[in-house]
Amino acid sequence: MDAAIATKADAAVLTGAKIIAAIKQSGVKFVLAVPDIVTSKGLLFPIADDKELKLVRVCKEDECVGIAAGLSYGDKRALILIQYTGFLDSLNAIRAVAVEYKQPIVMMVGLLGHEPERQPAESGRYGVRIIEPICDAMGIPHHFLSQDADIAKIKPAIDKAYSESSPVAMLIGRRPS
Amino acid sequence: MMNRDECFEVLKRHVTDEVVVAAYSSALEWNDLNPRVLNFFANGAMGLGSSHALGLALAFPDRRVVVLDGDGSLLMNLGSLVSIAAAAPKNLVHFVCDNECYEANGGHPIPNPKVDFAGLARSAGYAHVHDFSEMRSFEQQVGHVLTQDGPVFATLHIKKSRPLVYKYDDLYKASRRVALKAALQSTS
Numbered sequence: 082m083d084a085a086i087a088t089k090a091d092a093a094v095l096t097g098a099k100i101i102a103a104i105k106q107s108g109v110k111f112v113l114a115v116p117d118i119v120t121s122k123g124l125l126f127p128i129a130d131d132k133e134l135k136l137v138r139v140c141k142e143d144e145c146v147g148i149a150a151g152l153s154y155g156d157k158r159a160l161i162l163i164q165y166t167g168f169l170d171s172l173n174a175i176r177a178v179a180v181e182y183k184q185p186i187v188m189m190v191g192l193l194g195h196e197p198e199r200q201p202a203e204s205g206r207y208g209v210r211i212i213e214p215i216c217d218a219m220g221i222p223h224h225f226l227s228q229d230a231d232i233a234k235i236k237p238a239i240d241k242a243y244s245e246s247s248p249v250a251m252l253i254g255r256r257p258s
Numbered sequence: 259m260m261n262r263d264e265c266f267e268v269l270k271r272h273v274t275d276e277v278v279v280a281a282y283s284s285a286l287e288w289n290d291l292n293p294r295v296l297n298f299f300a301n302g303a304m305g306l307g308s309s310h311a312l313g314l315a316l317a318f319p320d321r322r323v324v325v326l327d328g329d330g331s332l333l334m335n336l337g338s339l340v341s342i343a344a345a346a347p348k349n350l351v352h353f354v355c356d357n358e359c360y361e362a363n364g365g366h367p368i369p370n371p372k373v374d375f376a377g378l379a380r381s382a383g384y385a386h387v388h389d390f391s392e393m394r395s396f397e398q399q400v401g402h403v404l405t406q407d408g409p410v411f412a413t414l415h416i417k418k419s420r421p422l423v424y425k426y427d428d429l430y431k432a433s434r435r436v437a438l439k440a441a442l443q444s445t446s
Contacts, residue, residue, distance in 0.1 A: 111316065135316075137312075137316070137341070137345055138341065138344060139309075139337065139338075139341040140337025140338070140340050140341055141335070141337045143303065143305075143306065143309075143335075144306075144309040144312075144335065144337060144338050144341055145309075146302075146303075146306065146309070147301070147302075147303075147306035147307075147308075147309025147310040147312070147313060148309050148310070148312050148313035148316070149313060150300075150302075150310055150313060151309070151310040151311065151312060151313020151314040151315075151316070151317060152313040152314075152316060152317045153313075153317075154313075154314060154317055154318075154438065154439045154442055154443075155314075155317025155318050155442065155443070156317075156443070157316070157317045159313075173303045174302060174303040174306055176303075177302030177303045178300075178302040178303065178306065181302070182300055182302055182430075182432070182435065183432070
């Protein structure tokens with residue numbers, strides 16, 4: 082990496098407060114989460130303190146899929162905040178509830194170990210590299226968030242998931258500040 | 259030990275406008291006895307019934323949500339006991355039908371048939387926990403169980419049932435989910 086590129090990469094930021102603002106603007110009232118070190122400081126701790134969001138802490142990520150589906154019967158919007166390992170562990174629930182039963186399941190997935198300057202498919206980490214191909218195979222739209230400019234993708238993605246009753250995955254490629 | 263269909267006959271007399279979330283064999287038997295729009299069967303993945311119920315309970319805090327779980331199903335989502343206890347929905351009542359086997363998957367025993375589900379729920383932090391092996395006791399107390407502030411848990415120790423015909427396509431059809439949502443939103 083030459084100096085100019087390195088400087089540009091180092092200067093990129095993903096601001097947690099801006100992500101949370103976008104989540105709220107999308108009408109999300111519930112955040113369902115298992116802690117993930119990628120999003121721990123920048124998202125989960127602030128969300129836990131946020132009076133406008135109800136945080137539901139669960140033991141295992143697939144619980145989030147059922148809870149979000151249940152909430153949707155009352156038109157209550159939820160965001161699932163998990164690590165990619167939990168996403169992988171939840172694939173059967175996502176397959177059934179989100180894809181086959183066409184429920185609005187909105188996931189924000191921390192890519193632990195991902196190199197922010199790369200695309201997920203080019204990650205040196207196998208577990209990260211396979212996330213987008215898995216989403217593609219399952220027909221789950223996905224968006225990569227690694228800098229503040231990407232935050233604009235959040236509201237349209239959530240609105241689309243709820244208007245079409247379908248899943249979406251937003252992949253967090255950098256620890257939000 | 260009780261018969262599940264007899265337990266459900268008793269339960270049916272007490273159920274009015276509750277959402278009933280039922281899993282696998284319990285779903286089939288409950289639907290046979292009490293087909294209604296407020297039944298929810300779309301669990302999708304084994305064990306998720308209790309999680310769906312938590313979502314429904316949070317979405318509709320003024321309506322009671324009753325879970326008819328299976329022992330094998332609950333074992334696949336034991337963490338949900340802790341998550342539900344932490345979320346503490348007052349309107350959630352969680353029954354587990356304990357016949358010590360994976361009834362819908364050939365009747366094989368669960369790994370430890372002596373597991374104490376009521377003890378697990380108590381340790382997880384449910385507000386009220388019950389354990390029923392006798393029909394007379396269940397019949398006397400079920401009304402109280404259904405009206406306690408939740409989350410409430412009750413084990414129903416049941417025998418293996420008559421052979422069931424597993425028609426999941428009918429249970430899980432999309433029209434049921436659409437009708438349930440419409441019913442919930444029109445009356446809440």
